[in-house]
Amino acid sequence: METRAAIREEGIPAAPPLFELRDVEFAYGGRTVLSLRHLAFPQGAVVGLVGPNGSGKSTLLKLLALLLAPTRGQLLYGGQVAAGREGELRREVTLLLQEPFLLKRTVFENVAYGLRTRGLVEGVSERVEEALSLVGLSPKRFASRQWYQLSGGEAQRVSLASRLALRPRALLLDEPTASVDESSALLIKEAVVAASSEWGTTLVVATHDLVWLHEVATDVVSLYRGRVAGHGAENLIQGSWVLDPAGGLRRPLADGQWIRALGPEGSDEPPSVGILGPSDVTLATEKPSHLSAQNLLQGQVTHMALENGSGRVLVSVNVGGLLLKARVTPEAVLSLGLHPGLEVWAIFKATALRWL
Numbered sequence: 460m461e462t463r464a465a466i467r468e469e470g471i472p473a474a475p476p477l478f479e480l481r482d483v484e485f486a487y488g489g490r491t492v493l494s495l496r497h498l499a500f501p502q503g504a505v506v507g508l509v510g511p512n513g514s515g516k517s518t519l520l521k522l523l524a525l526l527l528a529p530t531r532g533q534l535l536y537g538g539q540v541a542a543g544r545e546g547e548l549r550r551e552v553t554l555l556l557q558e559p560f561l562l563k564r565t566v567f568e569n570v571a572y573g574l575r576t577r578g579l580v581e582g583v584s585e586r587v588e589e590a591l592s593l594v595g596l597s598p599k600r601f602a603s604r605q606w607y608q609l610s611g612g613e614a615q616r617v618s619l620a621s622r623l624a625l626r627p628r629a630l631l632l633d634e635p636t637a638s639v640d641e642s643s644a645l646l647i648k649e650a651v652v653a654a655s656s657e658w659g660t661t662l663v664v665a666t667h668d669l670v671w672l673h674e675v676a677t678d679v680v681s682l683y684r685g686r687v688a689g690h691g692a693e694n695l696i697q698g699s700w701v702l703d704p705a706g707g708l709r710r711p712l713a714d715g716q717w718i719r720a721l722g723p724e725g726s727d728e729p730p731s732v733g734i735l736g737p738s739d740v741t742l743a744t745e746k747p748s749h750l751s752a753q754n755l756l757q758g759q760v761t762h763m764a765l766e767n768g769s770g771r772v773l774v775s776v777n778v779g780g781l782l783l784k785a786r787v788t789p790e791a792v793l794s795l796g797l798h799p800g801l802e803v804w805a806i807f808k809a810t811a812l813r814w815l
């Protein structure tokens with residue numbers, strides 16, 4: 460079956476995903492923190508990893524970077540098992556951490572280091588200059604600076620430049636803009652998107668910058684407690700689910716409204732997180748008079764972003780302090796006159812909520 464799925468109609472074999480995880484588990488000291496049945500990252504894709512703190516994003520990136528090995532299951536790279544090929548693959552895959560790590564040398568030496576360790580002798584200066592320019596650092600002004608003569612944002616950009624200089628096949632980024640100022644963040648985002656479009660670099664980015672992510676990502680993997688909660692902008696509705704006297708479950712919102720859901724079958728304990736797909740949420744600008752859906756929540760549009768993967772618009776609505784995302788067509792945005800600040804009704808069925 461799998462072989463057939465990998466063959467396109469015209470008989471040309473489809474390229475295997477750059478990374479593929481099959482029944483992968485990872486445990487720290489006996490505690491399983493990742494459990495992934497199947498996950499594939501196509502070549503040239505821009506994949507976002509989202510999820511609350513501790514959901515396993517960094518651990519997954521370290522597995523992809525071949526810095527950790529699965530406790531169980533298989534990681535495939537380019538269709539072949541990665542185990543045993545780590546040294547070779549680490550030349551193609553590079554990970555940028557949240558905190559910049561620089562050698563105690565000049566900017567030039569930092570960016571050139573990886574090229575030299577890979578045996579490149581010719582054209583090192585050109586590659587360093589190209590990489591520095593990509594992250595918005597003038598080679599003239601910065602190449603000879605020492606590592607301690609940089610701001611946090613500049614240091615992170617040098618760190619990124621040292622990876623871009625390698626023209627990696629896969630660039631893995633762990634919250635690359637979390638601890639830098641806005642202008643550095645913009646330059647970092649532009650540089651990684653340029654790497655993807657110029658060299659076809661596969662990007663996997665863990666970030667809380669959802670607006671940017673939905674603009675550039677071809678797929679968004681939502682993690683929760685080490686499992687895939689869904690693809691795309693899933694709403695993870697955590698905490699405080701209680702039994703509803705009218706049946707099912709309900710969760711209070713700060714403004715006195717309630718979300719209603721049907722509980723997972725066969726469980727006496729209220730679950731901790733409900734998953735609601737943004738396509739299951741409908742928006743209305745007037746309160747509907749006839750309604751079969753059990754959830755009718757009043758809120759305010761806070762922001763809107765074009766979702767690169769689907770061509771739809773993700774509309775974030777603040778309902779009683781909870782940010783709920785709805786996926787709507789561009790036509791619906793126009794016909795409803797949606798814009799930030801608008802009061803709307805978010806509508807979804809109690810049965811639309813899934814449980815992890």
Ligand SMILES: Nc1ncnc2c1ncn2[C@@H]1O[C@H](COP(=O)(O)OP(=O)(O)OP(=O)(O)O)[C@@H](O)[C@H]1O
Nearest residue numbers: 487488492510511512513514515516517518519665
């Ligand atoms: N070195 C470690 N030793 C033991 N447990 C760890 C280690 N690193 C992470 N963990 C645990 O593994 C789980 C997943 O952590 P991970 O850092 O991958 O999550 P994350 O989604 O990247 O979180 P954050 O958004 O806070 O960076 C958490 O429960 C965390 O406490």
